[in-house]
Amino acid sequence: MYKLKKSKVVFYPATHTYVTPDGRMLDGITGMISRQLFPSKYDGVDEETMRNAAERGSFIHSVCELVDSLNIEHESPEAMGYKELKDTYGLRHEESEYLVSDNVHFASCIDKVYRDGESIFTLADIKTTYKLDKEYVRWQLSIYAYLFERQNPGAKVLHLYAIWLRGERHELVEVERIPDDVVVSLMEHEVSGEQFTNPYAPSVTDTSLPEKYAAMEDAIAEIDRQYKYWSEKKKELADGVKFEMQNAGVSKWVGDRVSFTRKEDSEREDFDKKRFAADHPDLYKAYLIKTKVSGSVILKVK
Template sequence: MQLTKSQIIFDQQAHTYTTPDGVCLQGVTGMIERQLFPDKYSGVPEFVMKRAAERGSFVHEVCELVDDLGIEHESEEARNYQKLKESYGLQYEASEYLVSDNEHFASCIDKVYRESDNEFSLGDIKTTYKLDKEYVSWQLSIYAYWFERQNPGCKAVRLFAIWLRGSISELVEIERIPDGIIIELLSAEIEGRKFINPYAVPSVKTDMPLKYREMEQSIIEISEQEKYWKEQKKILMDGIMKEMVKAGAYSWKGESISFTRKKDSIRKVFDRESFERDYPGVYDKYLTDTPVSGSITLKVS
């Protein structure tokens, strides 16, 4: 059974969905955030959002190259995606498969895989620091609802998130939300009323001031960016070191930067543990009190 192609026109550059009659339709992301997760990205700086979007777009593109052209892309995410496909026996059917109710909403499903003649699995690629399974569940459940109506006789039998972020590569099966609840969510958005989420749980109690609670996602992203760029700098410096050794150079100068290579050497360090063991009490005799400024520790759970 072949999948039905939607008549909705998707402009990838403007990211808009338009009917053949010129009517603009809503995407799913904005609706989900308004109705279910209004504070999801509250306080996140624009540059962080932009960088995350660029990274996500890149990973989506290389995965399409793997699927559509069979290209073995050099990126870690592309290699890991290929391994996931092979490990789980995924039979690729389509990328960016557009589904719509043809009246109010439209969106593209990242990946469709064939299970049988009329059974399919739907996948959504995520590149976030943490995988938000609740968010993906709503997203893919909406897609599954439209997918089955756009393709009568077909069934979306499995939904899963494809989590790709550097060395992280996981295929996470996602629970489908019943169609009745999805219909109510869509109706609430169309009618301009607030959807009452039957799965909502009380907020976790916290003593953190509101200002910083709203910035939590931003802080996580900044922390992750710091870690990422430290790793990238190390990779760069290790590469430069190898090239300078190979060239026998100790100094390289560019227009705005320069590199200086230090020769191998031996540094003498004081073995405190051995000294304390051999001369008990002497070490403490020479300790002095030094003021130390207070600090905080950030732990991302």
């Protein structure tokens, strides 16, 4: 049975640092991914939200480790969901927080390593975010796979999985591995301080909702619902007040905080631009002027 090699690099959780036997500090993978590939991923997310998410993620990682190491059925929905995924897909746990490194520049810990055969393995990363960012996980696990096979000559990575645990929801999502030469190019750019060009970056016409807004979808939908509800209530109120003011023969009511002013029915004269343009097209064009119109956003709730 193929035995995985243990890296001599030491990880210090308190400071989240990786140190070689001769005292050199190595960079983590997630920092490189953030700088080179997803620099705006957490823009607009406040520190407290980030801290709470990190604490929640650490807790879920811990209870999943109880499932793997002690076969304990923790009462949390994420732990139960994780165990169900393991049983359903036949995941044979080999290692947790398995440290891989090139021993020169980078090091990182892989959440889960599962054995598929004599020297064949599956790598997985646990995600607890509101919405699973598959492209981020794809890069993360592809880099892990490259370092894993480099650290363990003869071993092969068969699958890359994102394990998404969010309350009662739990999914095992396979992501496609990025070729090693692309991964190496990314790492070389990071080491040299150059910006890497992501060959898989979405086009500027991509219409996917950014993650920070995707995390707010329910709140946005509720705001829209409340706006429509109170707009209708305001109209009902105004119509009722208008009717009563007409019956009372008054044009103004004034209170301590609000007032109502009734406008009499009237007629207005409008210029028929469409007809004028048809009858006098040259003259119409001569008087046309361009004015700037501010752009806007249309919100549509499904």
